Amino acid sequence: MRLRLLLLALGTFAVGTDTMVMAGILGRIAGDLGVSVPAAGQLVTVFALSYALLAPLLAAATARWPRRRLLLAALAVFTAANALSALAPDYPTLLATRVLAAAGAALYTPNASAAATALVPPERRGRALATVLGGMTAATALGVPLGTYVGRADWRATMWLVTALGAVALLGLAAFLRELPASAQAAGLRERLAPLRDKRVLAAAATTFAFFLSFQSVYIYLGTAVHPATGGDADKLSTILLVTGVASVAGSWLGGHVVDRWGVRKVLLVGSVISVVFFAALPWLGLTMPGALVYALAVPLAGWSISVAQPHRLASLRPADAPLLLSLNSSALYLGTAAGGGAGSLAIALLGERWFPLGASALAVVALWLAAATTRPAAKAPAAAGTARMRTEAVPAAESRSRQESSPSGV
Incomplete structure (x- = not known):
């Protein structure tokens, strides 16, 4: 086994x-x-x-x-x-x-x-x-x-x-x-795409896309961004990528813990703020090996925490459809990666090989705004609306928190 x-x-x-x-x-x-x-x-x-x-x-x-x-x-x-x-x-x-x-x-x-x-x-x-x-x-x-x-x-x-x-x-x-054997209840393409009719699901998928668009527009060209530090030495680049990988594993583990403790919204906001700052700082951090290693540690910690929070968020929206929602999240992730390759290439052409991470910082600001706007807690009902109405609104919120605590967290 x-x-x-x-x-x-x-x-x-x-x-x-x-x-x-x-x-x-x-x-x-x-x-x-x-x-x-x-x-x-x-x-x-x-x-x-x-x-x-x-x-x-x-x-x-x-x-x-x-x-x-x-x-x-x-x-x-x-x-x-x-x-x-x-x-x-x-x-x-x-x-x-x-x-x-x-x-x-x-x-x-x-x-x-x-x-x-x-x-x-x-x-x-x-x-x-x-x-x-x-x-x-x-x-x-x-x-x-x-x-x-x-x-x-x-x-x-x-x-x-x-x-x-x-x-x-x-x-x-x-x-x-x-x-x-194959599943007896295999879903067809129409069933797989049906959850996109839910605006909450569409917003969450868009958030995944935006995050990975910003992250991958730098990661794909990381060798270019840290070239002043490595001087083109493959061993030095391998060291930076090794630190990136170890930090990614740590970020995945950390994400699972902090989502349970802080909730999805706070993880998304904190992780995206860290990303905005370090993308903007990379033109200077990439000049030296110590600076490049600091970047290689910080951004994967934030990014992989976000990559755990997002499927956690989606699975908690409609637990019965969790497998389909996680499949959609993966598609959004890879679409963001694909677009990140083009965005990074365009940023290099427009800003140059040193300054192109500034484009990723701007994209991360968009991802931050999207996360903040689509995970904003629902406003409390006015007292004049009556106890029954308040109770009706409170139950879904409690169920949502319960689902977040019990749903799987991973990528």
Whole structure:
């Protein structure tokens, strides 16, 4: 049982590494393929946008497939796509392989979570999910700096690393994972999008999009932002990314605790204020290694706390629809990542390589405003309205707090 969960987690580790490692090798890709760094950054945009758009479509199309067959097919597509990325002779071909890799990733990650819950009794499902989704967190802490280090001389070596990780997970699951039938109540595309009719859900998804738009517009080009500190040294950049990864894991853990203690609204506001300040300070912090490391510690702590608070917020809105709402949150996250690649590229073109994080600071202000406006506590009813009316308004608020305390918190 434990081995199968670890193999599922290895698959999410490979997906997470593939999603985020481009930030450490953009310069190598740009130099090898003869494109600019902002153009290379669009590889992240294409991957994230493809993931966001394909996830609900593929989920609906394969809803009744046996889970084992679907997991193996998804990993096969993902692994083959990364091998093709490693072999890509030019930029257009590499772009096409990133779309294919995103399709495999979009199929694998949610179904790996579903498989984890089917492998264990109900009382152990939380721990099983934590194990599998922990692969994504571990990718931030270990996969990205490792991939950057491996690709310090040739970015293709990083793609081969991701290919190897996917292949080991594929072979392991093929050997040890038993058949897992499809859900009898699989939701179609219309059902998956139905919660967007709820204005609260739409506002929460928009907030996720805005936060990740600002965060990723810097993270994707972090190597450029801290170039004065690293001098182009891949080992120094790997160190910064390692600190970023460790801080991300700490931020995820911290987010789960402070949401329970402070509530979603305060976590969103505090986290976004920290982000605004440090994005604005990065043009100066990025001049030295100590300053870059301070940034690498502070922003992931804030960002990953927010990434826990947002799904917590969505799941508490309509607990019965929590799986669908969390799927929508993931799509909003990847759409924000995709748009962040374009926003960062535009900011570099307009503001230059040193000052482009100021654009992220402005975007974070928008995210802060959106979070404040859409999580504002409901106004208390006037006393003249009567006790019955006050009681009617108080009950949903109490239920909301109860749902927030009992709903899952994670990404």
